[in-house]
Amino acid sequence: MAKIETDQNTPTSRRDQTREKLLAASLDVFGRYGFDGASTRQLADAAGVNLQAIPYYFSGKEGLYLATADYLTEMISGHVGDMRQRVGARMAALDATGERMTPDEARAYLTEIAQTMIALFVSEKSESWARFIIREQMEPTEAFTRVYQGIMRPMIEIARRLIGTILGEDPASEHVRLRAFSFIGGIMVFRMAHAAVLAQMEWDSAGPNEVATLRKLAVELVAVLQPVKGGAA
Known part of the structure; x- marks a missing residue:
């Protein structure tokens, strides 16, 4: 041996x-x-x-499996961590002064997040990440808890707050939570249904030109977020 x-x-x-x-x-x-x-x-x-x-x-x-979940969290954080910290710092600064973020500023931040995430999700590096996360979504273990607490929850909560600002609603409300997941789902589909996206778009792969097209789509996904007339039901 x-x-x-x-x-x-x-x-x-x-x-x-x-x-x-x-x-x-x-x-x-x-x-x-x-x-x-x-x-x-x-x-x-x-x-x-x-x-x-x-x-x-x-x-x-088992120790390797849990360490792999931590490794995955670190890998994703390496791509979105700076952006998350910057948006979080801006929110904290506003909270400290009692000011409110404007809907336009919230849209700008949310657009940046969406563009970053779409580009990341169509990249080859995210393929193995998605497999691991999907398995943990279906049968959650301690590994899911680590990934959720380390990267998913912070990003979802930032998205909720930005979307709540855009809609003029409480970020903790049921309606905003659901709108946030609907918005995130519209981005995650480009990894979770990657093969279908390529087939439907008749793309061989997601190269620079395709990513540029998807970044424009991210702008549209944010633009369609509008306050509900008469308020959320």
Whole structure:
């Protein structure tokens, strides 16, 4: 049996690389086969590392699965984290002074979010992310809790607040919550129904020109958000 190097002289970069390989491979393997369907041998082979690396770095398959959820959260945050922090900081500044964001400013922020998310969802990198998340949506585990709390909930709550401002309604209301999910669904379809989108649009792939078209669509998705005449029922 091959030995795992646990010597204190083992370069940190090598340990980090092994861990990174396992996480990247596990995101794809767990997404395709689920927790029960993926074997530790399969996970190790996909990462190109020794089987004993899994218990050494993650204390076993379950630890690797949860670490993969955290890894996924970090990956998505790397693409939207700066934007989320910037919008959040603006909201916090307004709250501190008692001011309110204008509907036009809310539309501008929501448009930026929608354009960023659409471009991300049609990219190849998001394919393995979607598989993992869809499985957790269908049969939630602790991994879903981590992804939801780490990235999904903060983004949904920002969207709710922006949409509430645009509609002139309480962001915590049932109506705004539903409108927020309807809006988000209109963006997520470009990943969840990626094959159907390409087939219907007769696109071979989502390259720069296609992404530019979808970014224009994001502007329209925000523009159609209008206050309900007479108020929400």
